[in-house]
Amino acid sequence: MTEHAEPTAFAFDAESEAKITTVMAKYPAGKQASAVLPLLDLAQRQMGRATGSAWIPRVAMDVIAARLDMPPIRVYEVATFYLMFNMQPVGKYHLQLCTTTPCWLRGSDEVVAACRKATGIKGWKETSADGLFTMTEVECVGACVNAPILQVNDDFFEDMDAESTEALLAALKRGEYPKPGSVTGRQTSAPEGGPTTLTTLNFPSTSAGAE
Amino acid sequence: MVKVTVDGIVVDVPPGSNVLQACEAAGKEVPRFCYHERLSVAGNCRMCLVEIEKAPPKPFASCAYPVNEGMVVHTDTPMVKAGRAGVMEFLLINHPLDCPICDQGGECDLQDQAVGYGRDSSRYTEAKRAVKDKDLGPLVKTVMTRCIQCTRCIRFSAEIAGTPELGATARGETMEVGTYVEMALTSELSGNLIDICPVGALTSKPYAFVARSWELKKTDSIDVLDAVGTNIRIDARGPEVLRVLPRLNEDVNEEWLADKGRFAIDGLKRRRLDSVWVKRDGKLQKAAWTDAFAAIDARLKGVAGERIGAIAGDLADAESMLALKELMVSLGSANIDCRVDGAAIDSTRRDFYTFNTSIAGIEEADAILIVGSNPRREAPLVNARILKRRRASRLPIAVIASPADLTYATDNLGDSPDVLASLIDGSHPFAATLKAASKPMIIVGQGALRRADGAAVLAACWQIAAAVGALSDAWHGFNMLHTAAARVGALDLGFVPGNGAKDVAAMMGGGVAAQWLLGADSLDTARTGADTFVIYQGHHGDAGAARADVILPGAAYTEKDGTYVNTEGRVQRGQLAIYPPGEAREDWKILRAFSGYTGKPLPYDTIEALRARLEVVNPVFARLDILPRFGCTDTSGPSAMGGIVGNGKFVDAVPNYYQTDPISRASPTMAACTATYVAPLQAAAE
Numbered sequence: 091m092t093e094h095a096e097p098t099a100f101a102f103d104a105e106s107e108a109k110i111t112t113v114m115a116k117y118p119a120g121k122q123a124s125a126v127l128p129l130l131d132l133a134q135r136q137m138g139r140a141t142g143s144a145w146i147p148r149v150a151m152d153v154i155a156a157r158l159d160m161p162p163i164r165v166y167e168v169a170t171f172y173l174m175f176n177m178q179p180v181g182k183y184h185l186q187l188c189t190t191t192p193c194w195l196r197g198s199d200e201v202v203a204a205c206r207k208a209t210g211i212k213g214w215k216e217t218s219a220d221g222l223f224t225m226t227e228v229e230c231v232g233a234c235v236n237a238p239i240l241q242v243n244d245d246f247f248e249d250m251d252a253e254s255t256e257a258l259l260a261a262l263k264r265g266e267y268p269k270p271g272s273v274t275g276r277q278t279s280a281p282e283g284g285p286t287t288l289t290t291l292n293f294p295s296t297s298a299g300a301e
Numbered sequence: 302m303v304k305v306t307v308d309g310i311v312v313d314v315p316p317g318s319n320v321l322q323a324c325e326a327a328g329k330e331v332p333r334f335c336y337h338e339r340l341s342v343a344g345n346c347r348m349c350l351v352e353i354e355k356a357p358p359k360p361f362a363s364c365a366y367p368v369n370e371g372m373v374v375h376t377d378t379p380m381v382k383a384g385r386a387g388v389m390e391f392l393l394i395n396h397p398l399d400c401p402i403c404d405q406g407g408e409c410d411l412q413d414q415a416v417g418y419g420r421d422s423s424r425y426t427e428a429k430r431a432v433k434d435k436d437l438g439p440l441v442k443t444v445m446t447r448c449i450q451c452t453r454c455i456r457f458s459a460e461i462a463g464t465p466e467l468g469a470t471a472r473g474e475t476m477e478v479g480t481y482v483e484m485a486l487t488s489e490l491s492g493n494l495i496d497i498c499p500v501g502a503l504t505s506k507p508y509a510f511v512a513r514s515w516e517l518k519k520t521d522s523i524d525v526l527d528a529v530g531t532n533i534r535i536d537a538r539g540p541e542v543l544r545v546l547p548r549l550n551e552d553v554n555e556e557w558l559a560d561k562g563r564f565a566i567d568g569l570k571r572r573r574l575d576s577v578w579v580k581r582d583g584k585l586q587k588a589a590w591t592d593a594f595a596a597i598d599a600r601l602k603g604v605a606g607e608r609i610g611a612i613a614g615d616l617a618d619a620e621s622m623l624a625l626k627e628l629m630v631s632l633g634s635a636n637i638d639c640r641v642d643g644a645a646i647d648s649t650r651r652d653f654y655t656f657n658t659s660i661a662g663i664e665e666a667d668a669i670l671i672v673g674s675n676p677r678r679e680a681p682l683v684n685a686r687i688l689k690r691r692r693a694s695r696l697p698i699a700v701i702a703s704p705a706d707l708t709y710a711t712d713n714l715g716d717s718p719d720v721l722a723s724l725i726d727g728s729h730p731f732a733a734t735l736k737a738a739s740k741p742m743i744i745v746g747q748g749a750l751r752r753a754d755g756a757a758v759l760a761a762c763w764q765i766a767a768a769v770g771a772l773s774d775a776w777h778g779f780n781m782l783h784t785a786a787a788r789v790g791a792l793d794l795g796f797v798p799g800n801g802a803k804d805v806a807a808m809m810g811g812g813v814a815a816q817w818l819l820g821a822d823s824l825d826t827a828r829t830g831a832d833t834f835v836i837y838q839g840h841h842g843d844a845g846a847a848r849a850d851v852i853l854p855g856a857a858y859t860e861k862d863g864t865y866v867n868t869e870g871r872v873q874r875g876q877l878a879i880y881p882p883g884e885a886r887e888d889w890k891i892l893r894a895f896s897g898y899t900g901k902p903l904p905y906d907t908i909e910a911l912r913a914r915l916e917v918v919n920p921v922f923a924r925l926d927i928l929p930r931f932g933c934t935d936t937s938g939p940s941a942m943g944g945i946v947g948n949g950k951f952v953d954a955v956p957n958y959y960q961t962d963p964i965s966r967a968s969p970t971m972a973a974c975t976a977t978y979v980a981p982l983q984a985a986a987e
Contacts, residue, residue: 148482161459161465161466162482163465163466163467163468163480163481164465164468166468166470166481166482167468167469167470167481170470170471170472170481171470171471171472
């Protein structure tokens, strides 16, 4: 664990509580520990809303343990197992860079380099000085057709290259949030240059996220 | 039964057994790390591979594969051997080659199995991983780089100790076993983690770098630091006890040992009484045995028998208590008592003061009422049995005592005895629960009896047992949980005041002119009469010795052959592992020598003769290691001695688990535990 300040208190807010009610209803009495994953996710999202940094402090795990009547260590085990749960503070935009083979073959190295250049971040799991960005290397995110992928928080930005990465990060710095999806303008994961099958169907054209 | 063939040997095993158990039944050794008979099956070390005919052609982890009728298992095929060698090679990839500086060396499963099943050399040349050590408190030392992640410790702490604090965090290459949040383990059974760890990841902190297992002389004995009567093995080198390990006894401690019995032994080397002391001119001075005997004899001469008293302490063996009792008889005194804490125990019938259900019998119970006791602190292994039963059956457990975390869910019925009446007359809802149970248990602790209305509380507890049907021909559900190893033996010997004679309270405050204390240290010596002549016979310079006029150095439990009766009434025998230090002698010999000095020798010259005398005094002493279980044929209960149940709160009999007797009070390890575990709680309570 790296050093970071742990908050001393955590409580679910009204928005989270409403969702918890729905989540808990899915599990029979005595099996409420099954809700640990959704509750960890809700805690992380609430931290993102409240502080701009979506992570799970230890006190939140303790709150969840008490809530679900399970020993705290069982929550720690689950939370540390899944890489999607951030155990330390992250930037407002969590850049999750896929470097697995398909993305790597399609140029993830240049996307990584562009991110480093634009944010000034040197290693992995580090946060930029302005607190806006954290870079994390992730394994295959399951969108290889549109490789390379740069995932920002929950959204995939696809078909990235150095230029589009820089443009995306510049937009984020300006406080804009470009439309997720393929940045080359292709329709979902259809071939470049447009569909080669089902061409008689008329789709509304998709606009590129960033030029 | 299911018929299984293992390497050509046909065995019958119960349905639901796993293949590993079938292999054991056939006498075939199967290597394993994660599998442990008393823990849930994890199946993650993959060391116990076997080949099974007519199953998919691959090696199977035998611990996690159930047997089938007609199954044919092979444990020595080339596939099995190659599989195990491969697993071993992977386990050793990240295991450091530090056996020469590892305390587990010589008794390490990994070491043994690497020799037995591994390759002759390593092919691994890449970097090994290293893991940061964890601070688990004053008892368990960690070298986490050695951990092979078998998860036995995680399962033990959750399933047996009931304190789920250990876990495996992160995953893959970064997975670590630990508490995540740095903390000391809060279990009273944490020492067992050292035993179940198959490698040197968890070792004993006080024993670190002390000795190698093959240097030690091993002596089977009995633990006396609580009243469970845990079967132990004392490992000694020369004049020093270096460690204590549990021995297997399914009926008492299974294979566990509570932390005090394991770690308090460094107290055996400190504050010892190793020479004779006699008070001259108001000051204790070293003396010879004959001087001490002369001083005692001179002082006792002319004192009437009823002005002499004897008190037996919590750690005394039955032999020395009998010798003391008979010495008092020859001095004309019936003022003897073993209830140092003033507990109102009725010794007129044996089932009034023993744990009649038996410890193993807890596993048959289907409802438990605990009165005035915190079994977790008073007898951690009894508590572990209750937890085991609770995990197996979810039986209802209610407690009338100050609220405490007993590691299982309980119904708290308050902390004062005024609820007892409603349990007797059946108006309390838990009375119905007990009545509905076919094998209910009532456990009465010493905290319920050490009070002015103790006799009335005891009588009330018996009445509850009678009212809810806990006393039948086939089931005795009345149980007394003792905290002192000597107590039941003393009661069996009749080490209680004779008719009209003085008990402990009456012997204090000048009630007698002379007191013979046999290791009695829990007395409030401030209340001893100013003119009372105190003879202290014992092994530690504790409260009793501080007030003594003559000190006779005795032997601790590791230094003498002694008979102890545990809280169940099970007679067990400890053996001498090392000799007493300096001038100290075995306690019965001291008493025998003094009786010879006075010219009225006790009629035994050998311990065999003394033990023969024990059997005459009470035939139960002939039933060594055997505990017959009796039902209750006479439901008339102990006398309330005219008292009525009050409403004062129950006070815990053991406020600090780690320091209860002269040995643990002298132990630096127990002092460290007190500072770690007890002091913060006391500070928080204030």
